[in-house]
Amino acid sequence: MRPFLAALFLAASPALISPAMAETPLTGPEFDANTVGETITYDYGNGLFGTEEYLEGRRVRWAFDGDLCIYGVWYEQGDKICFEYETDPTPACWLYFLDGGQIRGRYMGDGGGWEITESSRDGGPLPCAGPDVGA
Amino acid sequence: MTIATPSHPMPLGAFALAALLPLPLIGLGVLWGGAWLWAAFLYMGVLTILLDQLIPMTAGTGEGVEFPAADLLLVCVALGQLTALPVVVWAIAGDSGLAGGERVLLFFAAGFWFGQVAHPAAHELIHRPRRELFRLGAAVYVSLLFGQHASAHRLVHHRHVASALDPNTARAGEGYYRFALRAWRGSFVEGFRSETARRAQAKAQAESNVQSPGPGQAPGIHPYAAYLLGSLAALVLAVVIAGWPGLLVWIALALHAQSQILLSDYVQHYGLIRTRHANGRLEPVGPSHSWNTAHWFSSAMMLNASRHSDHHANPARPFPALRLPPVDEAPRLPWPLPIACAMALVPSLWRRAIKPHLARWRPPGRPRFDTGLRDQGHQDTAP
Numbered sequence: 001m002r003p004f005l006a007a008l009f010l011a012a013s014p015a016l017i018s019p020a021m022a023e024t025p026l027t028g029p030e031f032d033a034n035t036v037g038e039t040i041t042y043d044y045g046n047g048l049f050g051t052e053e054y055l056e057g058r059r060v061r062w063a064f065d066g067d068l069c070i071y072g073v074w075y076e077q078g079d080k081i082c083f084e085y086e087t088d089p090t091p092a093c094w095l096y097f098l099d100g101g102q103i104r105g106r107y108m109g110d111g112g113g114w115e116i117t118e119s120s121r122d123g124g125p126l127p128c129a130g131p132d133v134g135a
Numbered sequence: 136m137t138i139a140t141p142s143h144p145m146p147l148g149a150f151a152l153a154a155l156l157p158l159p160l161i162g163l164g165v166l167w168g169g170a171w172l173w174a175a176f177l178y179m180g181v182l183t184i185l186l187d188q189l190i191p192m193t194a195g196t197g198e199g200v201e202f203p204a205a206d207l208l209l210v211c212v213a214l215g216q217l218t219a220l221p222v223v224v225w226a227i228a229g230d231s232g233l234a235g236g237e238r239v240l241l242f243f244a245a246g247f248w249f250g251q252v253a254h255p256a257a258h259e260l261i262h263r264p265r266r267e268l269f270r271l272g273a274a275v276y277v278s279l280l281f282g283q284h285a286s287a288h289r290l291v292h293h294r295h296v297a298s299a300l301d302p303n304t305a306r307a308g309e310g311y312y313r314f315a316l317r318a319w320r321g322s323f324v325e326g327f328r329s330e331t332a333r334r335a336q337a338k339a340q341a342e343s344n345v346q347s348p349g350p351g352q353a354p355g356i357h358p359y360a361a362y363l364l365g366s367l368a369a370l371v372l373a374v375v376i377a378g379w380p381g382l383l384v385w386i387a388l389a390l391h392a393q394s395q396i397l398l399s400d401y402v403q404h405y406g407l408i409r410t411r412h413a414n415g416r417l418e419p420v421g422p423s424h425s426w427n428t429a430h431w432f433s434s435a436m437m438l439n440a441s442r443h444s445d446h447h448a449n450p451a452r453p454f455p456a457l458r459l460p461p462v463d464e465a466p467r468l469p470w471p472l473p474i475a476c477a478m479a480l481v482p483s484l485w486r487r488a489i490k491p492h493l494a495r496w497r498p499p500g501r502p503r504f505d506t507g508l509r510d511q512g513h514q515d516t517a518p
Contacts, residue, residue, distance in 0.1 A: 045417055046299030047408030048307055050501055062501050065308050067490075070502045085502045092500045106413055107500040114410035114418065114498070 025095040028076035032058060034098060039126050042105070042116040049116045053126035061126050069128035080108055145194035145435055147455060151208050153435040154256070157248045158215045164244065165226040168237045175244035179251065186432035187471040193429045193459060202453045206268065209256045209438075213271045216253035219245060220278055220388065221376055228384040229377035246388055249279065250395025251473060255440040255454075261285045262450050273362070278369050280389040282362025284396065287326025290333075292400070293450055297409045297424035298417055303397075307406030307493060310482030315397045330358050398476040402426060403443045405479075406493045407466065420447055422465035423496055429459055430471035441472045466496050 026034065035054035042049040050064040062085065063069045072085035082093040094105045102118040160175035223245040225231060227238045253275055260272025261284075273285035287303075295301035302321025305314045334357065373385035403426050409418040425443035428434065434441045442457035444465040449457075468475050469492065479485045494503045 044498055045297075045409050045411035047406075049498065052501075064494075064497065064501075064503075072502075083501070087502045094500065105500075107498070109499055111499070114412050116500075 023097050025079045026081070026098055027079075028058075028081065030098070031074075031081055031096050034101075034103060037123060038121050039124055040103060040121040041119050042103075043119040044114065044116045048119075051126055061128070063126055063128055066127055066129050069126055143195055145431070145455065147202065147204050147208065150205075150435050150438060150455065151211075153432060154208065154212055154252050154438060155215065157244065157252070158219060161219060161223065161241070161245050161248065164237075164241055165222055165231065165233075168233050172233075172237050172240040172244060175248075176240045179244055179247035183433050183436060183473060184471060187430035190431070192431050194431050194434070202455050205453045205455050206263070209259050209268070210271060212253055212256035212438075213260060213275050216249060216257075216275050217278055220249070220385070221372060224373055224381050224385045224388065225376045228380035242384070242388065242391075246391035247395070249388065249392040251437055254279075254392065254396050254399075255438040257285075258288070258440070259438060259454055261289060264451070273358075274365065277362055277365035278389075279392045279396075280366045280369065280386070281393050281396065282365060283323045283326045283359065285362070286330050286358055287322035289450075290329035291322060291325040293447065296420055296447060297404055297407050301404075303400040304404040304408075305401045305406065307408075308486065311398065311401050311479045311485070312482070314401050315394065318397055318400060319393070327359050395476065398479055399440065399472065402468070402472065402475045402479055405489060407496060410498055422448065422460045426466045426468050426475075427459055428468045428470070428472050428475070433471040433473055437472060466492065468492065 032054075036056065037054065039051060039053040041051040048065060050062060052063075053061040053069075055061065058074050060072045060074060060083065061069045062072060070085050070087050072083050074081055074083045076082075077091075077093060079095065080093040081096055082091040084091050093108045095108055097104045097106070099117075104118065105116045106112070107114055107116070157175050157178050160171055160178060164172035164175050223241060226233055227242055231238075233241065257272040257275035260268045260275070263269055263272070269285070273282060276282050276284045292301055292303045295304075297304055302325055303318045305311075305318075370382060370385060373381040375381075377384070404424065405426065407424045407426070409420065409424060411417055422444040425447055427444055428441040430441065439454040439457045440446075442459050444460050445452065445457045470478065478488060497503045
């Protein structure tokens with residue numbers, strides 16, 4: 001009886017069967033709406049990945065652990081969101097998901113498939129070392 | 136881009152000479168003091184660095200060669216450490232006739248040898264499947280009041296390295312002193328948990344074997360009980376040798392060695408993290424999850440502890456056979472391991488120096504900070 005009930009329960013809520021199968025990536029406007037004006041810090045495998053500030057007009061500022069800030073832009077490409085930075089014009093493409101209000105990204109470039117997860121966010125500007133200080 | 140690697144493997148005699156030579160210097164220093172103590176101290180503190188820097192070379196590895204004598208060298212170093220420790224404690228704290236300054240020199244010469252040579256040898260021994268060799272390695276750690284390392288290193292560090300579950304992997308930006316406290320406590324606790332879980336498993340297995348005939352192996356004494364009793368015995372010996380000063384000196388030497396063990400853990404995995412895939416699994420441990428160094432003399436003295444990626448890929452591989460991966464496959468420190476450890480004692484210096492090297496091994500998908508950036512013109516696109 002119990003397995004049957006469990007099966008029924010799972011069948012009724014597809015999202016619980018396998019989040020990986022049921023999830024749909026964020027579209028550009030959805031990603032924008034969930035990030036713009038925020039400064040989000042990401043983890044990968046429980047280590048600091050870095051911090052990104054999302055500006056108006058699909059622009060970003062990126063920094064790893066208080067390093068120099070690097071500006072970039074993002075755009076949609078299919079269901080992916082691709083970033084280009086001033087220091088590295090090769091686009092880096094990701095799928096983004098929303099888990100209970102938190103951003104999760106899956107890298108889709110070479111050797112990709114691994115994920116970053118939002119570990120904290122605030123509305124303040126990104127702390128930057130070097131040239132951008134006081135700018 | 137790979138550094139050309141000479142085909143000549145480092146002969147075992149070179150490892151033996153580099154690793155064991157300080158021991159007679161320390162012994163003669165205990166007897167006669169003066170120049171011998173200076174020789175031992177300068178060997179550990181200066182000669183290593185000079186030889187690494189003045190004669191740049193990278194030793195190859197003997198492919199498919201057997202190393203029956205390698206274990207003998209490890210046993211010699213371990214027995215040498217177990218003998219030298221009480222002798223040195225007596226010479227520093229007891230009625231040895233050495234002057235105050237000579238006692239300080241002896242403390243550091245011996246302390247560096249315990250941390251830089253005896254520790255790598257004991258580390259090799261605890262990875263050996265033969266029980267006697269493992270126990271000898273564990274005894275070295277017990278004498279340094281650090282027995283838990285024999286458990287935690289294999290059961291926790293090797294399993295969880297480069298992830299948040301390993302207390303001995305330093306996070307990017309984490310200073311050494313904070314790391315040392317976290318790693319000491321974490322490895323003690325997690326090592327204890329792992330050993331206890333293994334015993335419960337072995338016990339359950341032994342009980343399920345009761346019905347069917349055959350030898351069910353019931354676990355013996357808990358390894359942590361052995362570690363603590365052994366350390367207690369070491370401290371009693373210290374008091375017997377040289378009273379309360381002997382106890383203090385033994386503890387100080389042990390802490391000195393422990394700090395070096397933790398320093399090499401800190402440096403060898405600093406900031407390197409495995410990525411986590413969508414199914415929740417961590418990326419397998421690979422060459423990019425350890426820092427390596429190529430410097431030949433300190434590598435020989437430390438029994439190839441500097442070829443750390445290969446050690447994690449093949450923990451059972453004997454030290455003369457460890458390979459140095461090419462620079463584009465595994466992180467490479469530009470400094471000899473002892474220098475890197477010394478730099479890590481000044482957290483701000485270490486953080487600044489390692490940053491550009493760490494940047495190369497950050498995951499892709501976002502720009503990786505590089506020192507070259509600093510000179511590049513910055514386009515101001517601020518609103």
